[in-house]
Amino acid sequence: FRFQVCLGTAPEREEALKILTQRDPVGCVVDVITLSIIRHIKAESAVAEICGPVCTTQSVIDLLRFRVAEAEQWRGKEQGAIVWQDGELRLEKYNEEHWDRIIADRRIELNWAQESLRVVPAMPSTDLSDDSRQVANLFKGYATDPAVAAQGSQYLLLSDDMGFRNWGAQALHVEASWTQPVLMIARDRGLLSVADYSEAINTLALNKHVYVSLDAGSLFYQARKSDFQVTAELSRLLQAVGGPNADLLANPNVLAKFIDLCWADGTEPIKVLRIASEAFAALTDGRLQDQREIVGLIASRLQQKQPVMARHALEWLIGHSLGLPYFDELVAERKGLH
Numbered sequence: 001f002r003f004q005v006c007l008g009t010a011p012e013r014e015e016a017l018k019i020l021t022q023r024d025p026v027g028c029v030v031d032v033i034t035l036s037i038i039r040h041i042k043a044e045s046a047v048a049e050i051c052g053p054v055c056t057t058q059s060v061i062d063l064l065r066f067r068v069a070e071a072e073q074w075r076g077k078e079q080g081a082i083v084w085q086d087g088e089l090r091l092e093k094y095n096e097e098h099w100d101r102i103i104a105d106r107r108i109e110l111n112w113a114q115e116s117l118r119v120v121p122a123m124p125s126t127d128l129s130d131d132s133r134q135v136a137n138l139f140k141g142y143a144t145d146p147a148v149a150a151q152g153s154q155y156l157l158l159s160d161d162m163g164f165r166n167w168g169a170q171a172l173h174v175e176a177s178w179t180q181p182v183l184m185i186a187r188d189r190g191l192l193s194v195a196d197y198s199e200a201i202n203t204l205a206l207n208k209h210v211y212v213s214l215d216a217g218s219l220f221y222q223a224r225k226s227d228f229q230v231t232a233e234l235s236r237l238l239q240a241v242g243g244p245n246a247d248l249l250a251n252p253n254v255l256a257k258f259i260d261l262c263w264a265d266g267t268e269p270i271k272v273l274r275i276a277s278e279a280f281a282a283l284t285d286g287r288l289q290d291q292r293e294i295v296g297l298i299a300s301r302l303q304q305k306q307p308v309m310a311r312h313a314l315e316w317l318i319g320h321s322l323g324l325p326y327f328d329e330l331v332a333e334r335k336g337l338h
Helices: 010-022 032-040 044-051 058-074 096-116 130-138 141-153 162-171 179-188 194-206 216-225 232-241 251-264 269-284 288-301 306-319 327-335
Strands: 028-030 054-056 079-085 088-094 156-158
Touching: 010 179, 028 032, 028 141, 032 044, 032 054, 032 058, 032 096, 032 179, 044 054, 044 156, 044 179, 054 141, 058 096, 058 141, 141 156, 141 162, 156 162, 179 194, 194 216, 194 232, 216 232, 216 251, 232 251, 232 269, 251 269, 251 288, 269 288, 269 306, 288 306, 306 327
Parallel strands: 028 054, 028 156
Antiparallel strands: 079 088
């Protein structure tokens, strides 16, 4: 399941950063999704420093309270879900221990919200348009109240739900952002350590929040955490940087700087070359016809171990270009290196 946070474009990100840096930190209103994200990545202090008091609506608190009661009601009852496991469909039953974990986590979230967030009224400062009122009437209060509360209080709407955030900005004319730009500013101002920023952002990316903007530092943080082995986590982060929709103006720079950081750290050469291969594969995924140019973009931006990396990039291309028109050219170029 992929959770759509933003489009992932540089102009979109720059607009959010502009809003955050130009407005006074008087407060922000969060929806239930963003509330949960902030708690899980332990970002409440950073958000409060940049945005001001973190607020929500009573309908969101009521939803959290209902979720606790709902889980308590299901405890002891036979529940399950169909899952795909070991090549076949199976019924996975939820035992009491499973429900106890859910109940405990939901209680923690409710208590955290009640203790850490301010409750603001969901009252608009002006009458809603007919269209906005019709949309609001279609959903329960907790789904639309945060945007209405942000409009009425003149607070920032902070939401990682792209569809809801865009509706609030367009229909209610509220200023809006999502969590990552807030954390970027907190990191740049020294309010959040690079390690804490990387841990938070990588956590979101690994939980399929798209599109999370991953920089070289965050990739390097995960690589060091993994002892520079290409673990499933590092591979998934590199895949998030690549793919058919990757920004070829920015992402080759990110990957080149990341590989340079690995070399500069004194990492074993075989590990760096393995990481570089994974980076090449990630950025060329879905772009077979362009992979020669794409790998060339990364290689041309490398600063560390250029001869070694140029040779490795060429050998990687030879191994991944069978059947392509320029395969013989690559082989001839490789022979010319002897």
